[in-house]
Amino acid sequence: MSVSTAAVAPSLCAPLPVLGGDVTVPLVTGGEVAYAALDYAASAPALQRVWDDVAAYAPYYGSVHRGAGYLSQLSTDLFENARRTVAEFLDCRADDQLVFTRSTTDSLNLLAAALPAGCQVFVFETEHHASLLPWRDARVTYLDAPRTPGQAVETLERALAARAVSIEGGHGPALVCVTGASNVTGELWPVRELAAAAHAHGARIVLDAAQLAPHHPVSVRDLDVDWVAFSGHKLYAPFGSGVLAGRADWLRAADPYLAGGGASRKVTRREDGGVDVEWHDSAARHEAGSPNVIGAYSIASACKALTEAGFDTLVARERHLIAKVREGLADVPEVRILSLFGDDAPRVGVISFVVEGWNSSHFAAALSAEYGIGVRDGLFCAHPLVRTLLGTAPETQGECGAPEAAPGEKSLNAIRVSFGAGTPDEHVDRFVHAVRELVTQGAKWRYRTEDGRCVPAV
Helix, strand or coil: CCCCCCCCCCCCCCCCCECCCCCEEECCCCCEEECEECECCCCCCCEHHHHHHHHHHHHHCCCCCCCCCHHHHHHHHHHHHHHHHHHHHCCCCCCCEEEEECCHHHHHHHHHHCCCCCCEEEEECCCCHHHHCCCCCCEEEEECCCCCHHHHHHHHHHHHHCCCCCCCCCCCCEEEEEECECCCCCEECCHHHHHHHHHHCCCEEEEECCCCCCCCCCCHHHHCCCEEEEEHHHCCCCCCCEEEEECCHHHHHCCCCCCCCCCEEEEEECCCCCEEEEECCCHHHHCCCCCCHHHHHHHHHHHHHHHHHCHHHHHHHHHHHHHHHHHHHHCCCCEEECCCCCCCCCECCEEEEEECCCCHHHHHHHHHHHHCEECEEECCCCHHHHHHHHCCCCCCCCCCCCCCCCCCCCCCCEEEEECCCCCCHHHHHHHHHHHHHHHHHCCCCCEEEECCEEEECC
């Protein structure tokens, strides 16, 4: 009996239901079309499951902690259960703390405020500004962009080995900050290897998982990172929420991120007129004020939804979409995809590119106005990385009505397409078709610059 060796396409799951799937937008050329949301790396649409869970809870909303009423107690339970759910999603260690914040940016600024005196921070220039900029009160060593995952580990090891010896004759505290997946190229970083290098040199490491957590499982234990930070709005959970989870000692030793109600255990007046404060040692120490209960609950709901859908299934479908986009763009000679680690590097659904002879803002505006496709253009809050990839110095973007760069010249900005668990095939098919048509036939409409943005001319 003969056995067929023909390749069989993998069975792929359907996109997860998200809000906005039935939204239509007008086209400048006439008519309307279903909106293709391909800017997940900025803010992913809310999962329908998350929205339904929040809507079911909303009538029972109440103040969190210390309230004697039934709704306050219910909301408190919901808030603390959300904390446990997210900790399980991240596979945190038993003694880790999980603090709810506003975003990844807020989480990393919180950690920056908790650094011990004299801490030295090591961060690659390839980081998002949320990871690149919060360390103003520390000694910061910025590392050059690596061109392979192995080179990233080697660069970090050399920098840590060469760090200054303190006056006491030993090394002071050190922290490494690294992304899990680039918000520009989508490429996965060797987090486990970087964590091992950091720990071998007595340093700690924080993982910016803003672009990783929505696409791949993140295990604090398995990756052996000291902290992880991510944002709800990239994990299909709206309402301005984020997470910082990890080792408790630096957080307990630091002054509260915000001073106020909830962070304090006891406040007493002194005879000299001042006050003495005893702060909480728990996560509440850094959660002063009324917490964002709905934001925390929405993150927990998204964590449950992604876990139940199964990351193996979600990753397989995303790889299918990534291949569609990359193969489609590869058929357009004028398109250059940006990459640090090369075409074969594993990645999430984030792809940045430039189009020869096109102003990136002009191209993105035409995708929106003429095809109903939402992408992003610019430097993506990762200015040093994008300029390294483009080979350009800081300059001002040109007028959108004219080509940004003539053939053979360097582009100033880039275009980013990003997608995830809620993206249907039709959206990426329409995107690839639109890129081909714009490159071969040009825009059908005239555009002008308004407040720094390219918009259709009326």
